Amino acid sequence: MYVLRRLLALVGVLLVSSFLVFAAMYAAPGSPENFLVQGRTVTPEVLAAIRRQYSLDDPFLVRFWNWLTGVLHGDFGQSLTNRQEVGDLLANRLPTTLTLVAMAAVLIVVLGVGLGIVAGVRDGVVDKIVVLGSTVGFAVPTFFAALLLMSVFSVWLGWFPVFGSGEGFADRLWHLTLPALALALPSAAVVARITRTAIRDERDSEHAVMAIARGVPSRIVMRRHLVRNSMLPVSTVVGVHIAGLIAGSFVVEYAFTLDGLGTLLVTAVQTKDFAVVQAIAIVLVAGFGIINLLVDLLYAAIDPRVGSRHTA
Amino acid sequence: MKRFVHRMGPLGMVAVGILLLVVLGALSAPLIAPYDPTIGSVTQRYLGPSAAHLLGTDQAGRDIFSRLLWGARSSLIGPLIVVCVTAALGTLIALTSVWWGGAVDSLLSRLLDLLFAFPNLLLAMLAIAVFGPGLLTAAFALAIAYIPYTARVIRSTALRERNLPYVRSPELQGITGPTIAVRHLLPNVAPLIVTGATINFGFAMIELAALSFLGLGVQPPQADWGLMVANGQQSLLKGYPAESILAGLCIVLTVASLGYVGDKLGGRAAAGRKA
Numbered sequence: 001m002y003v004l005r006r007l008l009a010l011v012g013v014l015l016v017s018s019f020l021v022f023a024a025m026y027a028a029p030g031s032p033e034n035f036l037v038q039g040r041t042v043t044p045e046v047l048a049a050i051r052r053q054y055s056l057d058d059p060f061l062v063r064f065w066n067w068l069t070g071v072l073h074g075d076f077g078q079s080l081t082n083r084q085e086v087g088d089l090l091a092n093r094l095p096t097t098l099t100l101v102a103m104a105a106v107l108i109v110v111l112g113v114g115l116g117i118v119a120g121v122r123d124g125v126v127d128k129i130v131v132l133g134s135t136v137g138f139a140v141p142t143f144f145a146a147l148l149l150m151s152v153f154s155v156w157l158g159w160f161p162v163f164g165s166g167e168g169f170a171d172r173l174w175h176l177t178l179p180a181l182a183l184a185l186p187s188a189a190v191v192a193r194i195t196r197t198a199i200r201d202e203r204d205s206e207h208a209v210m211a212i213a214r215g216v217p218s219r220i221v222m223r224r225h226l227v228r229n230s231m232l233p234v235s236t237v238v239g240v241h242i243a244g245l246i247a248g249s250f251v252v253e254y255a256f257t258l259d260g261l262g263t264l265l266v267t268a269v270q271t272k273d274f275a276v277v278q279a280i281a282i283v284l285v286a287g288f289g290i291i292n293l294l295v296d297l298l299y300a301a302i303d304p305r306v307g308s309r310h311t312a
Numbered sequence: 313m314k315r316f317v318h319r320m321g322p323l324g325m326v327a328v329g330i331l332l333l334v335v336l337g338a339l340s341a342p343l344i345a346p347y348d349p350t351i352g353s354v355t356q357r358y359l360g361p362s363a364a365h366l367l368g369t370d371q372a373g374r375d376i377f378s379r380l381l382w383g384a385r386s387s388l389i390g391p392l393i394v395v396c397v398t399a400a401l402g403t404l405i406a407l408t409s410v411w412w413g414g415a416v417d418s419l420l421s422r423l424l425d426l427l428f429a430f431p432n433l434l435l436a437m438l439a440i441a442v443f444g445p446g447l448l449t450a451a452f453a454l455a456i457a458y459i460p461y462t463a464r465v466i467r468s469t470a471l472r473e474r475n476l477p478y479v480r481s482p483e484l485q486g487i488t489g490p491t492i493a494v495r496h497l498l499p500n501v502a503p504l505i506v507t508g509a510t511i512n513f514g515f516a517m518i519e520l521a522a523l524s525f526l527g528l529g530v531q532p533p534q535a536d537w538g539l540m541v542a543n544g545q546q547s548l549l550k551g552y553p554a555e556s557i558l559a560g561l562c563i564v565l566t567v568a569s570l571g572y573v574g575d576k577l578g579g580r581a582a583a584g585r586k587a
Contacts, residue, residue, distance in 0.1 A: 013426060013429045014429075016426060017426065017429055017430065020426075021438060025441070028441070029443075135568055135571065135572065136564065138567075138568070138571060139518075139563075139564045139567035139568035139571060140560075141521055141522060141525075141538075141541075141560070141563055141564075141567075142522070143521075143522055143525045143538075143541060144541055144556075144560035144563065144564065147541065147544075147545060147560070148557075148560075150549075151548050151549065151553065243431075244431065247433035248433070250433060251433075251522045251525060254525070255525070255545070265437060266437075266527075269437050269440055269441040269445075270527065270528070272441065274441065277437075277438065277441045281434060284434055285429055285430060285434070288429065288430075288431055288434075289429060
């Protein structure tokens with residue numbers, strides 16, 4: 001029930017936001033046919049023909065309806081700049097962005113939670129380094145991290161390629177390592193800090209102290225008492241940050257000139273290619289919503305109380 | 313003042329000092345910047361640090377120190393617009409929905425949910441697609457994107473205060489809603505607004521710098537830290553790292569200081585951010 005209601009809400013949000021995005025593009029100053037003729041002087045007949053070709057004379061609601069039914073059939077229309085099918089453009093760009101976001105998500109979990117646990121369990125220098133690192137790491141903008149990583153590991157040491165997303169799976173992973181690292185860094189910093197706090201709270205709790213007093217081996221106390229209980233607050237934060245990667249990926253893709261959705265969106269915004277902009281916006285809002293939904297479901301799976309509270 | 317110093321601690325005072333320095337630099341840029349930040353000279357490209365150019369020059373022969381000083385202005389004004397607009401509109405929405413409750417509350421909550429569905433940067437880029445690139449467009453769009461965070465926190469606190477006697481009794485006396493909201497509710501949520509704004513300022517600075525980096529925020533040849541990091545990318549790869557690194561460090565130091573001060577004031581929770 002809970003899942004169904006959330007899915008319906010997501011569909012509703014998608015419908016309303018696609019309407020808003022379409023309306024905003026419709027109301028934008030500057031007319032599309034002037035953009036299409038690109039400043040050349042043309043006869044009114046040609047202009048009228050262009051308007052007909054792109055059905056610019058239809059009333060607003062008719063155009064929205066045509067666009068929406070097209071999108072539901074997988075037809076996102078044509079790009080205004082190069083006449084390509086927007087759907088094909090998206091399909092070409094999607095793998096890079098998905099791989100990048102997935103790699104960054106793994107890095108956030110591994111680096112963030114791993115370092116957080118280490119800092120939570122060990123006192124002294126290790127802890128201090130992680131805490132300081134997370135304060136500074138959070139303040140490093142992804143594009144700056146990208147430049148630093150690029151100049152050290154690609155230009156100076158030559159370990160990784162500077163630009164491009166690579167061919168084939170292994171090559172792509174290799175090309176995307178630095179971008180994913182740059183993208184994950186600020187979020188990993190936050191996750192590490194939250195994990196550290198959560199572990200420390202659990203370490204002082206009665207059940208953990210009691211377990212140690214009973215003589216339960218420390219590995220088991222760690223796994224069953226500390227880590228497991230501290231994952232609740234951590235999983236929310238991880239979820240928020242993984243959803244946030246979608247927007248963050250634009251910037252990193254641009255910095256490394258990867259051929260992902262983000263670079264496509266940036267060029268489309270710069271050239272006012274509205275067909276592409278609104279298609280990417282809808283795809284991203286959908287992706288954002290789906291990740292948020294998955295995170296909430298995961299949260300309910302970890303903590304049974306959450307699901308029952310929602311359905312009640 | 314003494315309580316403030318005590319609350320901040322030594323590291324916190326360093327952070328406050330850095331922030332004061334940045335603000336001072338931004339305010340006095342026209343007085344102390346030795347060169348025009350937008351005019352360079354072809355013969356002066358890529359100079360190292362010297363008495364004439366404290367931090368050297370960039371690929372267009374412009375003085376990096378002057379550009380950092382002037383860049384502090386747009387890098388601070390942008391986030392300032394964001395937090396002011398967010399705080400004003402967020403508080404207005406929160407107090408309105410708390411005061412009237414019922415249908416008004418649920419309508420406004422739906423509206424905030426809808427805003428939550430858009431990643432912040434995406435919303436800003438959509439606004440820029442419609443209205444064209446520029447600092448003002450980017451700042452206002454981000455402000456809209458931040459409203460749900462602020463509004464949600466203030467709403468939940470104000471909701472608690474709504475039924476307390478100091479709010480109920482003037483209501484019984486027939487004093488109008490807006491008056492009570494401004495006189496009694498607002499002062500009680502004010503600390504929350506300030507802390508939220510401090511945290512949001514850091515987020516806004518990073519995201520506005522990112523937009524400038526993408527070429528969608530502050531436009532060249534104006535000086536801006538995010539833009540300088542982007543401009544310096546080519547020079548960095550050619551072996552002249554000064555411009556990118558220094559501008560990036562300015563952002564990192566300012567944001568880290570803001571984050572530290574914000575944490576001491578009340579933490580990210582006050583900004584309505586889970587993290």
